[in-house]
Amino acid sequence: MKLDLSFIWTALLQLLTAIPTTLAVTGVSVVCGLAIGTVVALIRINRVPVLNAAAAAYVTFIRGTPMLTHLLLVYFGLPFVIDAICESFGWPFRSVSIPMIGFAYIAFSITAGAYLSEVVRSGLLAVDKGQIEAAYSVGMTTSQAIRRIVFPQAFAILLPNLSNSTISMLHGSTLVFTVSVVDINAKSQIIASSNWKFFEAYIAAAVLYWGLTFLIERVTAMAEKRFQMYNRGGVS
Amino acid sequence: MIKLSQIKKSYGRQEVLHGIDLTVGKGDVVAILGPSGSGKTTLLRCINYLERPSDGEITIDGFTVHCKRPTKADIHHLRKKSAMVFQQYNLFRHKTALENVMEGLVVVHKLPKEQARLRSVELLEKVGLGDKLDAYPSQLSGGQQQRVGIARALALGPKVILFDEPTSSLDPELVGEVLSVIRKIAKEGITMIIVTHEMSFAQDVASHVVFMDNGTIVEQGKPSELFQSPKEERTKQFLKRFAPESAYSI
C-alpha cells in the first residue's frame, strides 16, 4: 500500500464540514468555563466560608481526573439526576430530549471551569495590591476597582494561559466521539474506515488541528499586543 | 604582572572599548573610575573572559592570551589566574556559604574535601562570617553575601581579584562592612582591580587610579595626583560631581 497524497486532500475537504462542531464544543466550554472559573476564583480569593472548601474540592477533583471521565460521568449520571428531579416535581421534561452534544457542552464546561479558575486566580493575584489601593484612593468602590482596574490588568496577564487552556479544550474536544457527536476527529474516523485509508485521514485531521492551534496562538498574540499596550517594554 | 594591550571590544558594529592598554604590578590596588557606560565593567569582565575581547592581548603572571583566536584551554587557564567578585554577588543559590567557598577548590583545584573545608572556614572567619557557614545565600543580607563572594574569590588563591562594583547593589548601611573587608585584604598585598563608584574608598585604598570614559582610558596615576590635580577636562568634570563626598572624607 502506498501513501495516497491526493486522498489527504480529499479527506481534508470533507473534514471541513466538521469544523463548526469542533469549534462549537471548544467555544462553549471555554466561554462557560470562563464564567464558572471567574466565580470560583473570586470565591477562593475572598475565602468565602463553606463555598471556598467546595470550590477547592471541585478544582482538585477535576484536575486530578481525566477529561474523559468527566464526560462519561455527565453522560451516564446526569440523566439519572435530571429525571429524578423532574419526576419528583411532576415536570414533563425527560433527559432523553437533551441532544448528545448538550452533554459534551455541560461536561467540558465543568472541566474548563476548574482549569480556568486557576488561570483567573493567578491572573488576579498577579495584579499588584497597590493598584487596588490606588483605586480606593481616588474614591472607587470595591466593585469599581475590580471591574475597572483589576480585571483589565489581570486579563492581560492571563491571556497566554487562557490561550493554552483553549488549545487544550480544542484537543480535548476530540473526546466527543464517545457520545456519538461527529467533530473533526469522529469524522476522520468515519472517512478512514469507510475508505480504508486510515493513515491519510488522520494526517488530514492532524493538519487541521495543527492549523486551528496555530490560529488560536496567532489570535492570542494579537490580542496580547493590544491588551498589553500599557505594559510595553516591561519585563516583569 | 598583568598587562593588557590594545584590548578592543565591539557589540555588533558598535565598539565599546577602543584599544585599552593597562599595566598592573604585583600587589597593586587599581581603582577604575568613570561614568556609567564608559566601558569600565566591560574591561574588567574581559580580563576574566566573561566578555570576549575582539582584539588585543591579555597577560597575567606570564601567561598571554591573544584575543583574536584564543583556544578553550587558553581561556580556562587564564580564568584560573584571576577571581571575580560580582556586583550582584552571584553566589550559587543552591549551596551554603561554606559550599560556595569550597566549590572552586574541590571542583577546579581538586583539593581534598577536608582540606578545602578547613581553608574555607578560615576564609569565612576572616571576612567575619564564621557563624554563617551553613546559611544559604537567600538567608544572608546583601553585605554578608558579598563577603562570602569575596571569600570565594580569595579561596582560589588568584593572582588578581577583580571587583565589579562590589558595593553598588548594597543598602547604604551595609556598604561599610564590605569595604572594610576589601581594605583588609588590600593590606595583605593581594593584587586587585576594582571598578567602583566609591570615590573616597578609591582614594583611600587604591595605589593607582584609572579614569575611563567612552571606552578609553582618559587619565591614570596615583590617587593623590589624580584626585587633587586632574589634568584632563573630562576627569575634572567627573570628579566635580563627586566633590562633596570626597571633600568630607579628607
Add this chain to the structure above:
Amino acid sequence: MGQHQFEIAYVFEFFYRLLPSLKVTLLIVGSSIGIGTIIGLLVALPQLYRIPVLRRLSQMYVSFFRGTPILIQLFLFYYGVPEVLKLVYVDLTRTPALFFVILTYSLHSGAYISELIRGAVSAVDRGQVEAAYAVGMNGFQAFSRIVLPQALSISIPVFGNVVIGNLKDTSLAFTLGILDITGKAQTMGTLSQRFIEIYISLAALYFIISFALQKLFDRLEKRLLRHEPAAAGLTKDPLVKISFLRKNLAASKWRRKEARL
C-alpha cells in the same frame, strides 16, 4: 441506562476489580515518561545550543506534538508507522498495540519535557554561570554542578504537571483496545450495565493516583528548594509560589506554558 438503581456497593466492588489493570496504566506512564525524558533532552539540546538546522527541526517537533490532539497522534502512529516501515520492508503488523501507545505517549511527553528543560535552564540566572566560570570551572562543570541542580529544582512542579497530564492522557489508550483502567472500566460497564458506578470508581482511582503523585512532587520540590526558604515555605499555595518564581527566577515565559489539561 436507567435500568438499575444506583448502588454504592458496586462502586467499591468495581474499584477493587479495576486495581489489577492499574499496572498497564502505570506501565504506559512510567515507560513513556522515562523515554520522553530522554527524547526531551535530545530535542532541547539543539535549541539550547542554537544548532542551526536541528534547531528548526526540534521546534517543528515540539509544535506538532503540542499542536495536535493526543488522540489523533495515537491513530496517526498506530496506522501510519507500520505503513511507513513497510516501505523499508519492516513488518510491524503483528506488533502489539501497546507498543504504539507507548511510542506515541513517549513522543508526546518528550515535546513537553523539552519545553520544560529549555525553560528551566534559561530560568537559571545568567550570573550563576558567570560565577562558575569565574571560579575556574569549565563549561561542563558549570552546567552539571551549578545550572543543572538549580534548573532541576525549578522544573519539578512543571515536571509533576507533565507526569500527571500523561497519566490522564493514558485514559485514551482504550481507543486502540488497550485494557488499562479505562479500557477495563468500559468492558466492565458494558457487561454489567452499571455505568455510573464503574465510572465513579474509575474517576476515584485516577484521582487517588494524581493526588499521590502531586504530594510526591510537592515534597520533592520542597526538598530541592530548601535553599530558597521564601519559595519552599509557600508551597501550600502554588499560585503564590508561581508569582514568587515569576519575580525571582524570570520563569514566567515557560510557566505560562504549563497550563495543560
